[in-house]
Amino acid sequence: MEKIMISEMPKHVGEEVRIGAWLANKRSSGKIAFLQLRDGSGFVQGVVVKADVPEDVFAAAKAIHQETSMYVTGTVVEDERSAFGYELQVSGIEVIGESDNYPITPKEHGTEFLMDHRHLWLRSKKQHAIMKVRNEIIRATYEFFNGRGFTKIDPPILTGSSPEGTSELFHTKYFDEDAYLSQSGQLYMEAAAMALGKVFSFGPTFRAEKSKTRRHLIEFWMIEPEMAFTEHAESLEVQEQYVEHIVGSVLNNCKLELGILGRDLSKLEQVKAPFPRITYDEAIEFLHKEGFDDIQWGDDFGAPHETAIAEHYDKPVFIVNYPTAIKPFYMQPHPDRDDVVLCADLIAPEGYGEIIGGSERIHDFELMKQRIEEHHLDPEAYAWYLELSKQGPVPHSGFGLGLERTVAWISGAEHVRESIPFPRLLNRLYP
Numbered sequence: 212m213e214k215i216m217i218s219e220m221p222k223h224v225g226e227e228v229r230i231g232a233w234l235a236n237k238r239s240s241g242k243i244a245f246l247q248l249r250d251g252s253g254f255v256q257g258v259v260v261k262a263d264v265p266e267d268v269f270a271a272a273k274a275i276h277q278e279t280s281m282y283v284t285g286t287v288v289e290d291e292r293s294a295f296g297y298e299l300q301v302s303g304i305e306v307i308g309e310s311d312n313y314p315i316t317p318k319e320h321g322t323e324f325l326m327d328h329r330h331l332w333l334r335s336k337k338q339h340a341i342m343k344v345r346n347e348i349i350r351a352t353y354e355f356f357n358g359r360g361f362t363k364i365d366p367p368i369l370t371g372s373s374p375e376g377t378s379e380l381f382h383t384k385y386f387d388e389d390a391y392l393s394q395s396g397q398l399y400m401e402a403a404a405m406a407l408g409k410v411f412s413f414g415p416t417f418r419a420e421k422s423k424t425r426r427h428l429i430e431f432w433m434i435e436p437e438m439a440f441t442e443h444a445e446s447l448e449v450q451e452q453y454v455e456h457i458v459g460s461v462l463n464n465c466k467l468e469l470g471i472l473g474r475d476l477s478k479l480e481q482v483k484a485p486f487p488r489i490t491y492d493e494a495i496e497f498l499h500k501e502g503f504d505d506i507q508w509g510d511d512f513g514a515p516h517e518t519a520i521a522e523h524y525d526k527p528v529f530i531v532n533y534p535t536a537i538k539p540f541y542m543q544p545h546p547d548r549d550d551v552v553l554c555a556d557l558i559a560p561e562g563y564g565e566i567i568g569g570s571e572r573i574h575d576f577e578l579m580k581q582r583i584e585e586h587h588l589d590p591e592a593y594a595w596y597l598e599l600s601k602q603g604p605v606p607h608s609g610f611g612l613g614l615e616r617t618v619a620w621i622s623g624a625e626h627v628r629e630s631i632p633f634p635r636l637l638n639r640l641y642p
């Protein structure tokens with residue numbers, strides 16, 4: 212008998228098959244047992260009818276507990292009532308391992324309890340769906356960039372430099388030297404873009420940020436494309452096409468998961484390029500009109516500001532040209548104004564906040580040298596980076612998309628802690 216995955220059942224209707232599975236949930240009476248089975252690839256209902264199976268099989272169905280592992284044999288049948296569309300008419304159950312008072316039951320549990328049991332919580336239907344959405348976004352990311360001539364480049368994680376400011380660095384010893392966990396691979400991606408033209412990275416980044424919000428992780432994964440001979444306006448076009456592509460891919464390939472998550476699809480279906488662009492100046496003016504008296508030109512936006520701006524649109528919105536003073540050292544000045552830079556943050560709808568930060572980079576040697584000095588960065592640590600603007604410098608632009616914020620937005624999860632398998636938060640390194 213063929214051993215298959217639950218996700219393969221549509222190809223095996225009418226056949227008797229064998230699956231490895233855990234019991235997710237169960238309902239039973241004297242004559243029939245309904246087993247919610249999961250195998251990692253999906254969830255299916257197994258129906259055990261007392262009159263149709265040997266006595267020991269029905270006894271096993273009655274005895275198993277939530278998360279008991281087993282091999283189950285049965286016939287795949289179509290079932291219009293289930294979201295999956297199929298069920299298994301069980302003919303045999305072979306228990307592999309018992310479960311011992313599985314702590315996460317179908318009742319409500321508090322968030323801290325679930326976070327303490329994250330190693331088990333991942334097995335639940337909603338968490339499973341979010342991980343599937345995450346995987347689809349990663350798959351679609353490779354598809355998008357590989358399809359457009361980008362080369363995947365892996366920047367180092369142990370570094371001596373800090374693109375996004377020195378206040379949020381994780382420090383470690385590198386033998387006798389000081390090192391930091393990467394907060395962004397950007398500077399290395401710029402070097403790589405000068406070698407390979409268009410590059411993208413996908414890897415973990417670290418921020419020792421004492422923020423405890425639904426948008427902040429200490430360790431998060433970032434996709435960082437970088438493009439030579441590319442001005443900022445062209446980079447914005449790549450960004451909106453990329454975001455349209457990942458949202459479209461999830462809509463096409465994760466229908467079951469979005470259903471489980473109860474996601475409002477009409478909101479996602481509107482995410483089509485082009486996205487609106489407003490300047491930082493316009494954003495400040497808009498906020499003042501909306502009654503936000505707390506913010507002044509030159510301030511960075513907080514979550515309530517971003518949410519108010521995003522609520523005005525049904526698509527993600529670019530806020531362009533932020534003040535030079537609140538952005539990192541490497542950003543290209545606006546051609547007509549000294550006080551703003553050629554950059555943009557992409558703000559997701561529905562209160563999910565900034566999902567992309569990007570900019571054109573300085574490629575003038577003197578200006579870059581001056582900025583490194585102004586920001587009190589160690590000239591030795593940045594010597595290699597500065598050298599890039601001496602060796603055939605070209606206009607170049609890039610951006611970083613935060614994977615977890617994007618997963619949270621697309622899957623409708625209320626907090627980024629659910630969009631990464633094992634979140635690192637301000638007060639959490641366990642499990």
Ligand code: 4AD
Pocket residue numbers: 374375394395396397418420426427428429431433435436565566567568569570609610611612613614615616627
């Ligand atoms: O805006 P950020 O800091 O930009 C950079 O790091 C640039 N060097 C990227 C580049 O141009 N190559 O971060 C980029 C994105 C943010 O828009 C956000 O989505 C995500 O990374 N991000 C976080 N996600 C979760 N937790 C945090 N603490 C995050 N900090 C940034």
Ligand code: MG
Pocket residue numbers: 556565567568
């Ligand atoms: Mg940012």
